[in-house]
Amino acid sequence: MLDYAAFPEQRQNKIRQLLRDNGRVVCTILAKEMQVSEHTIRRDLNELTQEGVCRRVHGGAVSMLVETGTFEQRMEQNQAEKIKIARACSLLIKSEGCIFIDSGSTNLEIAKNLPVQLSLTVVTNSPVIALELMKKPLCEVILVGGKLNREIGASIDTSAVQQVNRIHFDQCFIGGCALDPQMGVTIFDYEEAEFKKALIERSNQVIMGVTVDKLPGVARYTIASCEQISVLVMDGELNKGKANLFENSSLKIVLT
Template sequence: MLAAERRDHLLGLLASEGKVVAKDVAVDLGISEDSVRRDLRELAAEGLCQRVYGGALPVSPAVVDYAARQAMAPDGKRKVAAVAAGLVRPDCALILDGGTTALAVAQAIPPDLACTVITHSPTVAAALLDHPRAELFLLGGRVFKHSAVTCGAAAVEAAQNVSADLCLLGVTGVHHEAGLTTGDADEAAMKRVLSARAAETYVLASSEKLGTASRFRVLPWGEVTGVITDAGHGHPVVAQVAALGVEVLSAARS
């Protein structure tokens, strides 16, 4: 099989099966695992897959810059945000992550709701300035412009000194095996700290993130309360996540 044909075969597997297992492909095609891994390295270098131990997973489209993500799946994010905002109860202390879905959550919080919002996102904080009953705490630190959030040592230290009832967390990849992932190591560390400071953590997962993975793991499934997604319960990844015992709140009909 020519290299171009192998490439098409691997991309086809990612699309149809949701993963590539290098040893299985090697057996099926009668080639060495080294050849498969080399092909996967080349695909990963082009941003077409995310390499993992033993093979590869579909790469998340949500690793593009903040401006590009604002135009990505706006209807799905709106649906997720509507359900997520409904979890914010009166007098609740909320840790709200950064990103475009979190921004949609901030915009969906009722203006007359009395609550405390803790965030490391300047854009999220700005969206809540006209909410007269929302008390705001903005965690400072180095600004990671890709996601319009603060991170680094100063931000982590600030986050370790807060507590909340609820954390609404954004990620770029949601996969039943790879867990919850994102594309930057410092951002992943900050997300872990934020989640650890809340009694409950729900993940904001619009459907384009389902079944995909990024380089850095944020949390394993056992450390989150649930997932909010616009995909229906019949979606294969939703079913796989639910089978792990994770609560799934579907916004498919919102």
């Protein structure tokens, strides 16, 4: 077995690998497995945090995720998983309500899988999602306007915030870049974070469909704690172990 106490570079490389594989590490477990002190592990995690590899949390660290490309590029990633999650999300929608479908490739699949017999008002800030909703004959579609952000594929400026602040939503399907039981839901864009915070405040029920690559992990800006998310929808086959991370939180988990 490698003497991790004598080779700090190899020790930190091992921690990097564990963060990539699992998204999260725990100091006590690392210290035991590598036969070094917890102080040594905490020092390693502090150095990796300074490099931007992870973010320190109580008892360990969580992986600092990187942006995964433009909206068009994200639409091509994890398609089967997103469709499965979207179908489960669509079953949670209440008829005759007013809901918001946030921008994002998983939420686009929710719009595509919305039952045609469902009568409700749907608000969105994404033109692509709005076009999909127009195919549903019983949906009243409201498109939040403003300057379009090309990377996100939606309006998120102050004009968009002002518009959502005038509406009360029964349900909101929120998008996020990363999710962690301690750090909550995080994203990479500050302006988008402010928009999503306003959206969550106006919603009675907040639902998030999340793919396996987003958890556990953390991005730059926090938009919600786990306590602010009502329902978390995940692919049960891919998230058997990761669902246990949220067993102490108040949110409801739906495994597809």
